[in-house]
Amino acid sequence: DIQMTQSPSSLSASVGGVVTITCRASESMRNYLNWYQQKPGKAPKLLIYAASTLQSGVPSRFSGSGSGTDFTLTISSLQPEDFATYYCQQSYRTPLTFGGGTKVEIK
Amino acid sequence: EVQLVESGGGLVQPGGSLRLSCAASGFTVSSDYMSWVRQAPGKGLEWVSLIYSGGSTYYADSVKGRFTISRDNSKNTLYLQMNNLRPEDTALYYCAREYGSSCDSRTSPLCHFDSWGQGTLVTVSS
Numbered sequence: 001d002i003q004m005t006q007s008p009s010s011l012s013a014s015v016g017g018v019v020t021i022t023c024r025a026s027e028s029m030r031n032y033l034n035w036y037q038q039k040p041g042k043a044p045k046l047l048i049y050a051a052s053t054l055q056s057g058v059p060s061r062f063s064g065s066g067s068g069t070d071f072t073l074t075i076s077s078l079q080p081e082d083f084a085t086y087y088c089q090q091s092y093r094t095p096l097t098f099g100g101g102t103k104v105e106i107k
Numbered sequence: 108e109v110q111l112v113e114s115g116g117g118l119v120q121p122g123g124s125l126r127l128s129c130a131a132s133g134f135t136v137s138s139d140y141m142s143w144v145r146q147a148p149g150k151g152l153e154w155v156s157l158i159y160s161g162g163s164t165y166y167a168d169s170v171k172g173r174f175t176i177s178r179d180n181s182k183n184t185l186y187l188q189m190n191n192l193r194p195e196d197t198a199l200y201y202c203a204r205e206y207g208s209s210c211d212s213r214t215s216p217l218c219h220f221d222s223w224g225q226g227t228l229v230t231v232s233s
Contacts, residue, residue, distance in 0.1 A: 001168075030216060031216045032213075032216045032218075033216075034219040034220070036152075036220070038152075043201055043223035043224065043225060043226060044152065044201075044220070044223055045223075046219055046220060046221050049207075049216075049217060049218075049219035050216040050217050050219075051216070053217075055219075055221070087151065087152055089152075089154075089219075089220070091205075091207075091210070091213070091216065091218040091219060092213060092216075093213055094157070094165045094213070095154060095165065095166075095167050095168070096142070096154040096157070097154065098151060098152040098153065098154065099151070100151050101151040101152070
């Protein structure tokens with residue numbers, strides 16, 4: 001199984017700040033990597049697929065990069081509505097696997 | 108508009124069974140790739156099972172042999188039959204559509220969960 005390791009598990013940031021979340025895969029998986037945002041009591045929402053393609057309707061302050069085993073989600077100017085938990089997910093092979101999540105909190 | 112509505116969750120004793128349903132609208136379940144994903148209270152997301160448009164099914168090791176995914180094309184509904192439930196199966200269960208091309212062969216990086224239901228809560232406790 002492909003293990004997905006996210007870091008950090010939580011972070012505090014200010015509105016307007018830049019946030020970077022890392023996801024590392026246990027084996028190379030090209031760009032088969034998706035990012036989701038989840039707010040309390042809500043279902044996950046797709047942000048980015050294929051490592052760097054922004055889902056329709058998602059603000060451009062979200063961006064993704066990486067290939068192989070190392071991937072990054074960046075929020076360029078954090079907004080109040082961005083405080084949430086973020087998950088990476090690999091679609092390279094079954095079993096599909098998620099990272100453990102990164103909770104972004106207000107500083 | 109794509110919509111997924113789960114139902115069937117509840118409180119069940121260890122060793123018991125439940126069948127979850129996911130009613131879909133706005134697309135055809137049998138033509139797409141459908142999964143169940145669960146989230147234990149306060150924990151992260153865990154993929155549970157999927158069914159491809161061709162009918163192939165896959166399971167996480169943690170549920171293999173106990174859970175069965177299926178669909179009813181006439182009702183456009185996805186199911187998860189859960190048997191021999193354990194306390195560690197306690198979670199909010201989401202159904203999700205995996206959108207993209209060639210997701211069944213895993214030859215495209217474009218596959219992703221684009222639509223999710225609101226979830227149905229399963230609690231396994233005596």
